[in-house]
Amino acid sequence: MTRDGSLIRVSGLTREYRMGAETVHALRGVDMEIYRNEYVAIMGPSGSGKSTLMNIIGCLDTCTVGEYWLNGVEVSGVGDDELARIRNQEIGFVFQTFNLLPRATALHNVELPLIYAGVSAKIRRRCAAQALERVGLADRMQHRPNELSGGQRQRVAIARGLVNEPSILLADEPTGNLDSTTSAEIMGVFDGLHQQGQTVVMVTHERDIAARARRVITLLDGRVHSDTVREAA
Amino acid sequence: MPLLEGLRLALREIANHKLRSFFTLLGIIVSVAFLVAVVAIIQGMNAYVRENLAGAIVGRNAFQIRRIPISVGLIDDEEWRELQRRPVIRPEEADYVSRAIPDAEAIALQSGWPTPMADVSWRNRTVGDVLVVGVTAPYQVVQDYETAAGEPLTEIDVRERRRVAILGFDVADKLFDNFDAAIGRRIRVRGFQVAVKGIVEKKGTVLGQSMDGFVMLPLTLFEAMYGRRQTTVISVKMPEAAQVADAMLRAEEAMRIARQLRPGQANDFTVDTAEGLITFWQNLTRIIFTVVPAVVAIGIVVGGIVIMNIMLMSVHERTREIGIRKSVGARRTDIQQQFLAESVALATLGGLLGIVAGWALAQLVAVVSPLPARITWWSVSVALGLGASIGLIFGVYPASRAARLDPIAALRFEQ
Structure with a gap:
């Protein structure tokens, strides 16, 4: 692959937290590059720094030292509002705990990113409905999260992640709260999205989940331990 | 986020917590009702003195x-x-x-x-x-x-x-x-x-x-x-x-x-003429007019602090929601506006309820006692303006606290 296809490029990424008198080194210099249309799994044991890496890639957090280029734009060092804009336009999040607004309908939950993008109500509604159709929830639009199963909630979350047509879909243990059948279903959704050309970055500690990705990056103690690309079948 | 969206969100949030909102607003409602009722009664009596009493004692013209x-x-x-x-x-x-x-x-x-x-x-x-x-x-x-x-x-x-x-x-x-x-x-x-x-x-x-x-x-x-x-x-x-x-x-x-x-x-x-009588009466009511705002101001400030307290509680309760909103691209100002809209809408609602209650009180006084009552537009607009500005003033701190929340911590927040 060429450098032009590079979507994410991080170098020397370091993140330290102060916890009282102690300094926790979550990341100790991570270098990696993720290209357009890749399906990458980030693995590693607890405390390896994968969540921190994920937060920095997702622009929820900033690195202490290092560089982060997203879509050819240097992200490290931009302000709060600009980070919010990047999250809104470039990133789609899918969380382990779904993180849906409990009182809002599926449709409204999916509309949420579009509200902050300043999209008019009419277009918002149409885009949100289309996103829900893409994840197979066309008939559950007016349901609230507590009226949906775990798998359906995660589909709503995926639809919300997709609705702004982001550069990357970032998933943090998306099947962690689901049973194995539903997990397989949700992984099927991700596979389908990847086939449609969506770049997917997924944090997981489950080997069989990671096995669905073409590329697996393993972190250990805040550093890249291995980076393997599975040959296309 | 457009203003209309913020307002819609605020009203829904208030509607979701009707009882809590009502108790939050009690201070504002009582203060505003008091203001409107007292002003209505004094104005009513002023008009009454001018139109009836003066004429009755001295005669018309x-x-x-x-x-x-x-x-x-x-x-x-x-x-x-x-x-x-x-x-x-x-x-x-x-x-x-x-x-x-x-x-x-x-x-x-x-x-x-x-x-x-x-x-x-x-x-x-x-x-x-x-x-x-x-x-x-x-x-x-x-x-x-x-x-x-x-x-x-x-x-x-x-x-x-x-x-x-x-x-x-x-x-x-x-x-x-x-x-x-x-x-x-x-x-x-x-x-x-x-x-x-x-x-x-x-x-x-x-x-x-x-x-x-x-x-x-x-x-x-x-x-x-x-x-x-x-x-x-x-x-x-x-x-x-x-x-x-x-x-x-x-x-x-x-x-x-x-x-x-x-x-x-x-x-x-x-x-x-009866002007003398009217002047005497107006001097008397002027004293009441200086005392009433002081009493109302105390009530309003207390009411405002209650609103601030409830808004802080609401921010705490909705930490996760704030995290979600930030993760999908809400800026600080979006979050701040959302909570400000809510406190302003809440306090304005309090003002409205207070006006209704004050009007009812004035009517009640007019019915059960010989004192007449007259609602004046300026007391109504003062009450509304007061409500809105109280919401704004006491909403700033909770709203900026909400806006400053770290998205990662907010997303991890457990009730």
């Missing part, structure tokens, strides 16, 4: 020439002694006045304050505490009295000191079953026998006080019974309100001539 001014107010001892040295108004002086104001509708003399009270009886019926007034015939014109039965007093009744009386509606109503049959009957006023000559049409009440509980006697008869009052008053009624001011000047001049006052010498009489 009328003024008085008096020894002592109407406006009681605050008079110090020196002024009081000065007033006491003034000569009594004499009937001849009324002639000077009537010559100076030929266009007057009526010029009358009346016995002044304090009005004596007496028992009035006919056969075995007695009415107690009836006001007894002595007047000349034109007084009935000054007061716009309509005759319900019989005839009004005449100049001859006064000149001849006839033993006749005109009854107020309530007095006649209590003494006689039939008004027409009452005419000519001999009644006793403080033991004096007088014949009923006429009955005045009902005048109604002013501030709960009946205006119909009187017996009107010819001034000459009255003075024979009670002696001449120190406070006899000349009343002048003009055909139009616009003529009153000019007529007052002419009356003043006539009185100075009658009393042979030299230029530079102060008047030893007062030419007064």
Whole structure:
């Protein structure tokens, strides 16, 4: 692959937290590059720094030292509002705990990113409905999260992640709260999205989940331990 | 986030917590209701004093020439002694006045304050505490009295000191079953026998006080019974309100001539309209108007702090929601606006409820007491403006706390 296809490029990424008198080194210099249309799994044991890496890639957090280029734009060092804009336009999040607004309908939950993008109500509604159709929830639009199963909630979350047509879909243990059948279903959704050309970055500690990705990056103690690309079948 | 979206969100959040919102707003509601109700009652009374009371006491388009001014107010001892040295108004002086104001509708003399009270009886019926007034015939014109039965007093009744009386509606109503049959009957006023000559049409009440509980006697008869009052008053009624001011000047001049006052010498009489009474009343209400805002301000501030407290609680409860919103691209200002919109909407709602409650309270007072009530647009707009600004002021801190939340920590937040 060429450098032009590079979507994410991080170098020397370091993140330290102060916890009282102690300094926790979550990341100790991570270098990696993720290209357009890749399906990458980030693995590693607890405390390896994968969540921190994920937060920095997702622009929820900033690195202490290092560089982060997203879509050819240097992200490290931009302000709060600009980070919010990047999250809104470039990133789609899918969380382990779904993180849906409990009182809002599926449709409204999916509309949420579009509200902050300043999209008019009419277009918002149409885009949100289309996103829900893409994840197979066309008939559950007016349901609230507590009226949906775990798998359906995660589909709503995926639809919300997709609705702004982001550069990357970032998933943090998306099947962690689901049973194995539903997990397989949700992984099927991700596979389908990847086939449609969506770049997917997924944090997981489950080997069989990671096995669905073409590329697996393993972190250990805040550093890249291995980076393997599975040959296309 | 567009403003409309923020407002919609705010209203939904308030609707989701109806009871909590209501209790949050209680302080604002009570304060605003108090403000609106008190202002309504005072304004109502001001209008009432201007329109009814003043007219009832002095007469419409009328003024008085008096020894002592109407406006009681605050008079110090020196002024009081000065007033006491003034000569009594004499009937001849009324002639000077009537010559100076030929266009007057009526010029009358009346016995002044304090009005004596007496028992009035006919056969075995007695009415107690009836006001007894002595007047000349034109007084009935000054007061716009309509005759319900019989005839009004005449100049001859006064000149001849006839033993006749005109009854107020309530007095006649209590003494006689039939008004027409009452005419000519001999009644006793403080033991004096007088014949009923006429009955005045009902005048109604002013501030709960009946205006119909009187017996009107010819001034000459009255003075024979009670002696001449120190406070006899000349009343002048003009055909139009616009003529009153000019007529007052002419009356003043006539009185100075009658009393042979030299230029530079102060008047030893007062030419007064009910304005004096209104001014006195307004001075009184001005004191209330300075106290009320202070009380309301305290209530509003306390109400504002309650709103701030609830908003802080709401921010805490919704930490995760804030995290979610930030993760999908809400900026600090979006979050801040959302919570500000909520507190402003909440406090404005409090203002609205307070206006409704205050209006209801004022109406209730108007119904159960003689105090009238009038809602004024300015108290309503002050109440609304107050509500909105309280929401804004006390919403800033919770909203900025919400806006400053770290998205990662907020997303991990467990209730």
